[in-house]
Amino acid sequence: MKKWLKQLAVLIVLFWSWHAVWLYFNLDVGETPVLSDVIIVPEGGDGREDQAGRLLHDGYSLSDRIIVSPLYGENINLLPHYQNAGVREDQIIAENEATSTYTNAVKTLNLMEENGWSSALVVTSDYHTRRTRMIYERVNRHYDFNLTYISAYVYTNEGEVITYLDTPGLRSAGRREIYKYYGYLFGLYHFLDLD
Known part of the structure; x- marks a missing residue:
């Protein structure tokens, strides 16, 4: 029995390691933009x-x-x-209470409901789209809005796209995103303020 449990533990560790590596290279799940009622940006930075x-x-x-x-x-x-x-100041609806991607989703989807909107483009950094999509879809179960997830990239002065895999700083952000993704996958945002 003990041998079987050890083998199972090794398989779980191997699978989880493989999944983490796969996830790192597949964080960007951005979609093509479509006409929507509003644009949502959870926080800012990295080209958002x-x-x-x-x-x-x-x-x-x-x-x-x-x-x-x-x-x-x-x-x-x-x-x-x-x-x-x-972007003009009068084009921005400021939501200033969110402290994490989870609370971004809760607060912004509530604002959509208050304004009578049913669709949105959710714009976030390329390395952040997978987790953003996961949590927005969980919160969206209460609303059933049409959400499209758009990846924001950093551009060089020559207009070249820089993905998170192209530079050390963004690669580091991508690696940190793996831990946050698993935390969100297992619902730890309910207990910890994972950003």
């Missing part, structure tokens, strides 16, 4: 505000609005970044 600005200017937001969660917070003021991306 630029991608949201491009989508807004290309007419993908029927309301001509972006929900940024959070726009302001402790040591956070993302408004200048959005303004640099060509």
